[in-house]
Amino acid sequence: MDTLINQLKRVAPTATLVMALAAGTVLQSCNSTGGNAKDGAVDADAAKAVYVAPGQHDELYSFLSGGFNGQVSVYGIPSGRLLKVIPVFTQFAENGYGYNEETKPMLMTSHGFVPWDDLHHPKLSRTDGMADGKFLYVNGNNTPRVAKVDLTTFETVEIMEIPNSAGNHCSPYPTNNNEYILAGTRFSVPLDLEKGGIADESLVDYKDKFRGSISFIKTNEDDGHMELDFQILVPGFDYDLANGGKGPSNDWVFFTTYNTEKAGTLKELGASQNDRDYLAAVNWKLAAKYAAEGKTHEMPANYYHNTLDHGSHQAKSTVKKSVRYLLPEECPGMMYLIPAPKSPHGIDVDPTGEYMVVNGKLASSLPVFSFSKMQKAIENKEFDGEVNGIPVFKYESVLHAEVKEPGLGPLHTEFDGKGFAYSTMFVSSEVVKWSLEDFQVKDRMDVYYSPGHLMIPGGDTKDPYGKYMVVMNKITKDRYLPTGPELLHSAQLIDISGDKMKMLLDFPTLAEPHYAQAIRADLVAPNSVKFYKLDQNTHPEAVKNEKDVSVTRAGRKVKVNMTSIRSHFTPDNIEGIQVGDTVIFHVTNLEQDWDVPHGFAIMGANNAETLIMPGATQSLRWVPKQAGIYPFYCTDFCSALHQEMQGYVRVSPRGSNVPIKFSTGEKKPVPPATASVD
């Protein structure tokens, strides 16, 4: 049995290459201007299944990660309509996120201001094992960070930097009641346990000095903010993906690892030498218990925690200076390793919590491990040695079944809650449906092209919504009208309600979705905020009445506290600014109505615009470099007289005696608009 698998393993890379070449040929031969001939496979009633009539709402919200755009895209399902782009780790000139004074601290890290990241995995917050529609957690891969998006406002409200990590790929994974959000490092790095941080070591010493870390982020009960409770310092592998157990396996989280060879260079070869890498099983509850019992060590650290205040809409950064850690060798029973097919990607636990499916991207079968067998193996000590004091199970003692010939390049699996699993096959470019009873393949469908992840709403929870599946592909080629060398990625919506999968819709997605989450619209929509209450605006520079606007100078800094309301700014004539002044416009949008944002932009600003939601205050920094008149205007078409919503700033030479002066309107000023509070 074992030798057969090994033989297959040895053949698999060759077979993969042959298939990839063959696939390339097929693609080229189909490359006509009329789209793809395989479209014929779409049922005639597919259009009806995805048609959401004008004015009607979608059944589900889906949150697709944007990968290298550092954002989250929100699509309606089944229509595939783009509803919103949420900037998280990336500056967003469209609304001023990361450009205005309020949100700049969100992107602060121990490396300074980092205006970009690679956002891979969205995960919805959970209550009782189900997505509760309150928050969306996402990871920043490049400069390790975990962010929280508030689903009442669809805004990023918190970003936590992860110390002792490099490449926060294996992240973020909430436990079933949001007890912890787990984040594992992709790159192991040498850690300086004395001085803290990543040490300056020779790359030759990879094997001895490099370590990985798994962070346990807690939701603080006092203010709801994230808090890095402790880390587990793990062997210096690469940690790829994770998923939590459920039901009987509730207390466990499983992590796929690769490069267990601990190669420090040319990892494509170096990390592919062992026939098996590991699935790390971590008992998070026991880890928390060890941490609470004082088994942790403490080391210096330096990491940022940025939070956006709900009332003032201002972000602030706090710098944390230490972190606690556990060592697996000192915590018996907390961590085990399961041998898994070479360089696995996804690890997915079925809705019952009994099966752990490992998607070995180079393997020719899909191994399904059994949680109850794992428990027995722990009891009977069926181990095959240990790594850094962590017991390694015998493969056979935890293996339940293998899905034979599922396809080439299995990456990720989700479940429909009706006894079936669906796995993406990157190399053979298909989705495969298989049974959790007999572990036989039941159906397969081509997708276009090379799927990475797939998503069934709730497909990672105990109770999936087994009606739709979204497959996110890495290659687009001829799926849409060509747009030059750079194409949007493609996603396909598939009906999984019947025996056979049915292709419903093909839609382009922003940047590179790596994973997605979806949730029934009625769990999110009713809580959506329409505007911010002006009388709850606690921004220190807010102006709630046009009578209170001001322009004040303090040295070379000038503060403009102004308002916007349909269709004018107050003030809209400002004088007394001098070349080289640092001017900060604090603009309060006095509107108290849904969907009336006002924008603010000024000529020549080395900055973006800022888009101010009703009731909020936002601040834009501007340093004029030349004397003259500088117009500013509202950038978001707000009303019939939007085009008239503009003003002027007079900038005089440095040292000029033009006094500070500001006004709106002449003799008969426009009636001052006041916030009405009934």
Next chain:
Amino acid sequence: MKAYHKLLMLVASLSLGLLFLFPMWKIYLEAPQYPEGLELHIWVNKLAGSSESVLQNFNILNHYIGMEPIHAESFAELKIMPYIVIAFMVAGVIIAFIGKPRLVLYWVIALMIAGAVGITDFYLWLHKFGTNLNPEAPIKVPGMTYIPPLLGSKQLLNFHALSLPAWGSLGILLAVVIAGLVYFFSRKVELYTVKR
């Protein structure tokens, strides 16, 4: 007056209390940009609406045509009316205890006059706001005035306005009808007893 007449008179007086629980009048505005509608609620003591900031939103929309902003403070009526209503309620209760049909009649007539004055006052306000427009208004349509309907509907540029009495006014109506009946029946009873 018999006991049940007195009781009914008490009910008539107390039904005016509806004015403190519900608006008297509602003006509904609908426009393409306001699919959810905008409602201005006129209470005996305040102005409110379908949302907290309805007055501000009314004023923003109205300033384009040069209408004066509506503020609750500019209406002395909103300060006086509650006392008038309370006075009517107290008087009604006293009359119920005294039990003189003639007093009931006076009460009903006074209430009807007060109601008529109120509606006339309301109309005058609507007229004032709808016609007293700032000559420098950004939007000027020659000959156009913007008097909202007192009762029923009217198209005002992109807005469809509908104006209807609300539950609070029902309080006045109930008071008038019930007290009227009390007068009618108690008088009959009295005439009958006098004749006999």
